[in-house]
Amino acid sequence: MGTGRMGSLIKATAESMTDASGEALFDIKAQIGFDTDELTTAPAADVIIDFSNACTLSAVAAYVERTGAALVSGTTGYTAEQLEQIKQLGKHAPVMWSGNYSIGVATLRHLVAQATRELPGFDVEICETHHNQKVDAPSGTAKMLLDEVIAAEPECGYHAQYGREGMCGKRDPKEIGMHSLRGGTVAGVHTVSFFGTDEEVSLTHRATSRQIFVNGALAAAQKLAKREPGFYTFDQVMFE
Numbered sequence: 001m002g003t004g005r006m007g008s009l010i011k012a013t014a015e016s017m018t019d020a021s022g023e024a025l026f027d028i029k030a031q032i033g034f035d036t037d038e039l040t041t042a043p044a045a046d047v048i049i050d051f052s053n054a055c056t057l058s059a060v061a062a063y064v065e066r067t068g069a070a071l072v073s074g075t076t077g078y079t080a081e082q083l084e085q086i087k088q089l090g091k092h093a094p095v096m097w098s099g100n101y102s103i104g105v106a107t108l109r110h111l112v113a114q115a116t117r118e119l120p121g122f123d124v125e126i127c128e129t130h131h132n133q134k135v136d137a138p139s140g141t142a143k144m145l146l147d148e149v150i151a152a153e154p155e156c157g158y159h160a161q162y163g164r165e166g167m168c169g170k171r172d173p174k175e176i177g178m179h180s181l182r183g184g185t186v187a188g189v190h191t192v193s194f195f196g197t198d199e200e201v202s203l204t205h206r207a208t209s210r211q212i213f214v215n216g217a218l219a220a221a222q223k224l225a226k227r228e229p230g231f232y233t234f235d236q237v238m239f240e
């Protein structure tokens with residue numbers, strides 16, 4: 001789904017993919033843009049790939065419930081309630097959501113969890129940079145990285161601090177600063193910094209093209225279509 005930057009690249013890439021005998025790997029049933037009414041009559045597919053906007057969720061959910069198509073969702077900007085709705089869709093079909101489909105960000109998440117455990121007492125700050133057309137902030141990836149830090153030390157009391165305008169008083173050791181930069185054509189840069197006394201560890205993933213997200217989403221689609229109904233994470237689909 002999606003006629004935008006990601007949707008168009010996913011379609012073009014899927015159309016160019018063949019198996020060893022030259023057969024097309026994907027049979028694209030429809031590419032749907034702003035008019036989500038199209039989804040109410042769209043034919044059943046094995047998988048729907050959704051990179052669009054959070055406001056399309058009810059139409060996407062209705063399509064999955066009607067057809068039982070597997071859902072690869074990469075849309076960001078969802079509320080906690082909407083993410084829960086996506087998880088519940090797993091009752092009807094195999095469903096996955098990730099704020100980032102690149103293999104490099106999967107590794108970044110794992111490294112961030114390790115650094116959080118090995119650097120107790122360090123101040124953690126998360127910074128993401130994206131192109132000037134992005135509509136949501138912080139990025140879905142930045143929120144996932146925040147979740148990794150919190151999950152790595154659940155007893156620690158880590159919590160997000162979104163920007164610092166209007167703050168008076170020094171930094172709370174348990175706050176995790178979340179910062180968003182927007183400009184130009186940046187495909188996506190995420191840095192998690194751990195600041196200690198007289199030392200700093202910063203872990204950065206730099207996307208130089210959207211193709212990495214497309215390749216991950218198409219690989220995930222092939223794997224997810226073979227799964228039983230349920231909600232799956234990126235790591236479960238790609239590595240288990």
Ligand SMILES: NC(=O)C1=CN([C@@H]2O[C@H](COP(=O)(O)OP(=O)(O)OC[C@H]3O[C@@H](n4cnc5c(N)ncnc54)[C@H](OP(=O)(O)O)[C@@H]3O)[C@@H](O)[C@H]2O)C=CC1
Binds near residue numbers: 002007053054076210
């Ligand atoms: N998880 C990941 O790895 C990645 C996630 N993303 C996420 O994917 C999403 C799309 O990104 P991108 O392709 O750059 O964005 P674009 O703005 O280029 O495309 C958005 C798409 O969503 C559709 N859309 C927007 N609003 C609505 C609406 N109200 N109803 C129906 N359709 C709508 C647009 O349709 P139309 O063209 O008709 O306007 C278009 O097809 C974002 O949430 C982004 O954060 C992006 C890259 C990687």
Ligand SMILES: O=C(O)C1=N[C@H](C(=O)O)C[C@H](O)C1
Binds near residue numbers: 099100138140141188
């Ligand atoms: O909107 C984008 O472009 C991207 N969005 C995702 C996010 O919000 O994390 C992933 C990637 O960084 C590109």
